[in-house]
Amino acid sequence: MIDRWDQEDDARRIRSRPRTIGEYFAAEQPLLVPLPEEPFETGRLSTPRVDRYSQICVRMNRYSVPVRLIGRTVRVMLHASELVVYDGREEVARHERLIARGAARLELDHYLEALVRKPGALPGATALDQARAAGRFTPIHDAWWQAAVKAHGEREGTRALIEVLLLSRHLPREHLITGLAAALKSGALTADAVALEARKAADAEPEEPAQPVAPGSPPGIAPLPAAIRARLPPDNRPLPSVAHYDQLLRLRRSDRPIP
Template identity: 65%
Template structure:
């Protein structure tokens, strides 16, 4: 099947054949066009543009003047009492019986007509955007975005932090359990470490609560939170705050688009990981691979532009900044503390005690003075509980009947910290010794985990179960046997062929720099004359001689 040539090429061919002496009839037959087309081609070298078809009539046409009237009335109405597309549609139906139109048609018309009416009324210029150029190493943009991931089989909502350099487009990402100030700080510290420095100019931000405590009127002035000001001064960050709302999003469009691009290209389908640390390790690899891509029609890759930009960044302060929040807490009678609506367990000996918590974006650490007493991964949802079975063992050994229904035991099973061999050994111990003594024996076994590795303890449980030894002492013995076997099976450290010591002492190193000492070793034989002469037994000392 032959496809017709473009009309401009046909015109050129017709004019060429006419100059060669072909008649209009021959040309029309050759190119399968009308005689009128041949005559038009001979009159002008370029065909007339195709006429646009008149717009088709729409069922909305008769209602457009009514919509325009409502939109003009909104020019003088209070901002919070202006017509929405939904309200306009409702008025057309109620007041003008516009049953034949749909809400989608009204919404599409209102979307583009509202701005036109504002311009026609002289209330402002049409929306326009000015292209911007950025110097290397000077500017950056920061933002948070929502993402959904599956962690340990549970689908949770997390927050994607993005720090993007404006010149190169190099972006550093981090997924965090929260979008609070501690996550905001941790994202910055990670970005500074990866980039190797801080931009010398301004970093653009939203008016997020982690940094801004108050927006002062319609100006650029902001009241910053005290910790954010300290953080900025520590790392030398100069902040620039965008306008509130959609207008502010246009002022940092690079990072807004980057979050959407990263989410579509790396987080679709929803990633399934065991922990946030595992996900962030994947994200670090993705960020490194993304240096090979080109943004838009740029001549070079992100990595090539970043190689120009990196030496121009300010060096990061080597002194660490505590990104976590310090919170005072008190352990209640359930041996739990409350942090941001969630509850976490601590060892039972701290019930009623005042403790301190360092709250990080993805985990928290509990202190008693300078001693770390508990560590937990941070909960994603609100009103949850995270309990460690080990924190309750001292109480359970006195109340063994509380173990079967303990929430801490249920969570330990779900987390894989209470494998099936524990249940099997527990059931056998209860059958042999009774429920109370059998449960108490299991708790004694669980206490062994504080001194023995988990894998050796599991091996000891299995060996004791096979032998029918249902006591904690037997489990401890078998676990220590497994540990000794592992030590014997472990490869010996490599030995040097010359069998010389691998440790160089400072004194030997200093003496090695001195010339060889050829002097004889000192002797104390001359001092023997000072020694008392030994007398035979029974001989008395001479007169005047000291005995």
């Protein structure tokens, strides 16, 4: 909408000036300084401390972070629609921003290391309820969990499910769900079996066709897409040359220094 207003304003004249706004800008544009390469950060920075529940409080709302950060101070960049948490330079959590006050947004993955030691806390966990509501904990997860509890008991069956959830850090979500369904169908109720079935699903996917290599490109290096090449500045550097080394060819063997 602002771009449209800007274009419509190009034809306007300011009082009695001889040129339009668009004509003045066309003369000024070549003299403008290039935009900075680094984006301007518009978020609000804060440094809360992680409490014993592995949560931080930002603007009267609570957000989870990995349990390994309990007791530490983290950096939080609050944007209009999301919140990003950093431990030093490493991004450790990203949440959709809560608008109302007094709410909590908890990520089940942040608590898995603690839950694997105390699996009995999983059934009543708020993070599990939020994962179900968001569709990240699917009915297939629940069905596999119930079967594992029936086969191994409440504690060991729940621990097996938590080990499966830990696999999501290394396996794509769709492959993991396929592996859960296949393992449930075959009665394989261990995390190792789910990982094996998930890798089978990944191997069964057709590979993407390789991009054609432009003539003259070094082997093993794919060319940049045309859209990216169009945004690059022109390369006016001279081609590399080894002509300076030709002077070595004029030296006779007797003229070479003795090492």
